[in-house]
Amino acid sequence: MELLFLSLLLLTILFLAFSVHFFTLKYKRINGAHLPPGRLGWPVIGESVEFFSMGRKGSPEKFITDRMNKYSTEIFKTSLLGEYFIAFCGPIGNKFLFSNENKLVASWWPRSVEKIFPSSLQTSTIEESKKLRKLLPGFLKPEALQQYLGIMDLTTRRHLETNWTNKEVVMVYPLVKSYTFSLACRLFISIEDPDHVATFAKYFHVLATGIISMAINFPGTPFNSGIKAAEIIREALLKIIKKRKKDLLENMISPTQDILSHMLTMTNESGQFMKEMDIADKILGLLIGGHDTTSSVITSTMKYLAELPKVYDEVLKEQREIAASKEPGELLNWEDIKKMKYSWNVACEVMRLVPPLQGAFREALIDFTYAGFSIPKGWKIYWSGSSTHKNPKYFPDPEQFDPSRFEGTGPAPYTYVPFGGGPRMCPGKEYARLEILVFMHHVVNMFKWEKIIPDEKMIFNPIPEPAKGLPVRLKPNH
Incomplete structure (x- = not known):
């Protein structure tokens, strides 16, 4: 007991000393300022x-x-x-x-x-921001995204047919997170194997929890677990990067295949290639940003469509007209996306009420x-x-x-x-718009749904998510 008391006393003294030091340093910057x-x-x-x-x-x-x-x-x-x-x-x-x-x-x-x-x-956050924003436009601007629209369409259909069709009840949020993460893996680093994606997803969940936790690096804390998860993901990405470099040298794949290939073939003003570890970190960040926020928006959209039948009917009407104009098996194209005006207004209103950030x-x-x-x-x-x-x-x-x-x-x-503004407006805005609209197109054409927990709350941790995962009862749309 005496040892415990002394330990607590020491921690208290250290905390007070740090607090005084912290506030003394800070106060020097504010004394006399209005x-x-x-x-x-x-x-x-x-x-x-x-x-x-x-x-x-x-x-x-x-x-x-x-x-x-x-x-x-x-x-x-x-x-x-x-x-x-x-x-x-x-x-x-x-x-x-x-x-x-x-x-x-x-x-x-x-x-x-x-x-x-x-x-x-x-390097400074300003320089890192400039580097990343120089890399991304080639893949995330509307003109470039058109070539990925078919992959989005096929991935969405496959996901709904595998995980939603013939199910009476589904948990929307975890399924949507699985979908958006799989799509990000496919488009950013060309990984399609479900087992490989599932392994990545497990560690990404731990990593995301660590990022938003207090920076207390003791074994067992979420922050410590997040650091370990990041190291595991980074090692896996480095293996993928080394293999991709080899494939590029042997002309086995295209330099424009995905964002990873683009990063590996791009040089700076001095003709230097990016370091492998920097590429791993940037891909890691893109995979986090490429699925968490869109998962939240899609889930919130499904919540409101379940609560507002008239809004659901208007979305369904618009999407059925687009579906009726397609040949059997024909994929969505850019003209179809431009017709989804009411559906995008619905998604925008969702992001006004429940902004993903x-x-x-x-x-x-x-x-x-x-x-x-x-x-x-x-x-x-x-x-x-x-x-x-x-x-x-x-x-x-x-x-x-x-x-x-x-x-x-x-x-x-x-x-x-919802996407910020100015030079730091989210570079993935158009990517998110495509992903949300393609999912809305298929999910309303395939299903109608009702919430199982009528008063389920949305919690912000810090990204909004339904407290119980949004379980819904599905009805096939014929």
Whole structure:
């Protein structure tokens, strides 16, 4: 007992010493500055507990809106993840951040991400961002995605026929995650073997949990498990990369086969190829980003289509007209996607109400002022769609599901931001749009469904997901 007491006492002293050190260093940057209103909460912890707990309760926007109502509709200060933060609110705040990317602010990642992706952080986040965005457009712009539309169509049909057909009840969220991950593996690194994909998926789940956890690296913690999972995935990817390099040298495959081949054949201004470990990290990041958010949107869409029969009927009408124009076995093409206007409005309204990402982090590169307040260099910045997506000023009757909001010119600029904006707008936006619409086309043509748990909540961890996996009862659509 005495040893336990001494250990606890030592940990308490260390925590207090670290807290004093942390706040002393931070205060040097804010003493005398005219900071935005708000509160910083507890030492080190700040307001992190409330920030994450509101997400798990299903109302992450409450953290933002409560402080907007209390302090300012434009800007407030808080402390999250052991860092001082300034939250920018509203369309003017969104426009300011998006238009000053890499000038006044730059992307910032929590320490947990830095530990899991160490090789990609040997250079600045600005440089890494530029590198990745130079690599992606060749594969993720609309013109390039047209060649992958047939693969998406076939993969979707195969998934629904194998995992949904002749089933009375299915768990939507895990099945959709399996589908989007399989498709990402197929399109990004040309892996199709189900066993290989399933092994990858198991470790990716552990990795994703580790990324959003506290950066406590002790055996048994989610963060520690996430680091180990990342190492296992990285080793597997390195084996794939080495084999792909050999196949490319022997002209066995095309350099434009997928994103991996493109990364292996691309050189920088000095004629140097990317390092294998950097490629592994970037592929790892793309596989995470290429399935988590779209899984959430597709699942939320199925939830609303089950709850809103009139909306479901309109989507079905549009998709049946497209299906009726096709020959038996004919795959979807780009013209078919352009006809899915109402279906995409539905998906947009889903992302307004349940954005796949609540917001994103930035860091102040220099001291600057905004809305009359000082933003110190090094402080972290948070922007959130919650400040506009459910604001009646920009979306009347915001809790009402209304796809017509996106007809014509759509919402006012910078009020609808599920994909961010400016130089850092999500490069996978068109990829996500295709994946969502192809899935909607086939699932409504094949099935009608009803929720088994009528009042099932959506929780945000931090990506929104149904608390019980969204079990539904299927009925074949004839």
